[in-house]
Amino acid sequence: MLVLHHAWRSSASRRVRLCLEEKGLAYEGHVVDLAKMEHHSPEYLKINPNGVIPALIHDGRPLYESGTICEYLDEVFPDPPLSPDNAYDRAAMRNWVRHVDERIHNLIIFNWRHDLQKVAEKWTDAELEAHLEKIPSKERREAWLRVARRPYTEEERAGARAKLVELLDRMEAALGKTAWLAGSRYTIADIAVVPFVKRIEEEIAPDQVAPSAHPRVAGWWAAIQARPAFARASIGPFVDP
Ligand SMILES: N[C@@H](CCC(=O)N[C@@H](CS)C(=O)NCC(=O)O)C(=O)O
Helix, strand or coil: CEEEEECCCCHHHHHHHHHHHHCCCCCEEEECCHHHCHHHCHHHHHHCCCCCCCEEEECCEEEECHHHHHHHHHHHCCCCCCCCCCHHHHHHHHHHHHHHHHCHHHHHHHHCCCCHHHHHCCCCHHHHHHHHHHCCCHHHHHHHHHHHHCCCCHHHHHHHHHHHHHHHHHHHHHHCCCCECCECCCCHHHHHHHHHHHHHHHHHCHHHHCCCCCHHHHHHHHHHHHCHHHHHCCCCCCCCC
16 A cells, blocks of 8 residues: 655655656555644654655555655556666666755745745744754755745845756756657656756746757657646646636
8 A cells, every 4th residue: 555645736746646647556645734844743754754745655664755765666566667777777867866856955945935935934933943943954944944034035046046947958958869868768857857847837937948948848848748647646836826
């Protein structure tokens, strides 16, 4: 049995949902309310000690890190495969996942101001202190402190936007060599990037996903959205219309 602790708009959760849907795996979903800090509760920290979502429980055993979860699912449920069939492309796939993970902060700068900042900025100093104490990582304590008290500036957003556009440049180059990001097959590398491209397209730099700016990325994005698993994974708009 598979149980997924996730949130509909969380990028890392979206990756795992895409993977599960590509494989046609049924799962029980538990939505974690980040605004209520449910992911820092003692019960949740037993499942994911990093205090972030998603987490997957397979037959009673917990797993975390979306990239790791996707690789695990691909090993345990190999059909249809979501990894390349050769070692070189598999290495390239892992480097894509790593590269995307390193850029999550640039997405936080855009994502958290919508919902989480609105909650955090209302906390009193004592409430803020109490929340920060429960956050396991220094990096995320800093992110919560920023949205609560010193929201990211326009200059920081411009820097983050540039880093996210660089991701598209890198994809454009890769797609000039291979059909998908890590070879001839749709893989976990493509899945890792989907939630980023979704956010870039809908808010951060929509013009950059257009064929005039990154033609191969635009074609890749159209192909991604046409996949039945994309609809089943509910990769909807991040911001309510
Ligand atoms: N590297 C982790 C990143 C997970 C992550 O950053 N999750 C976000 C949602 S996309 C989260 O839980 N944010 C809430 C917080 O940091 O307090 C993974 O891929 O699973």
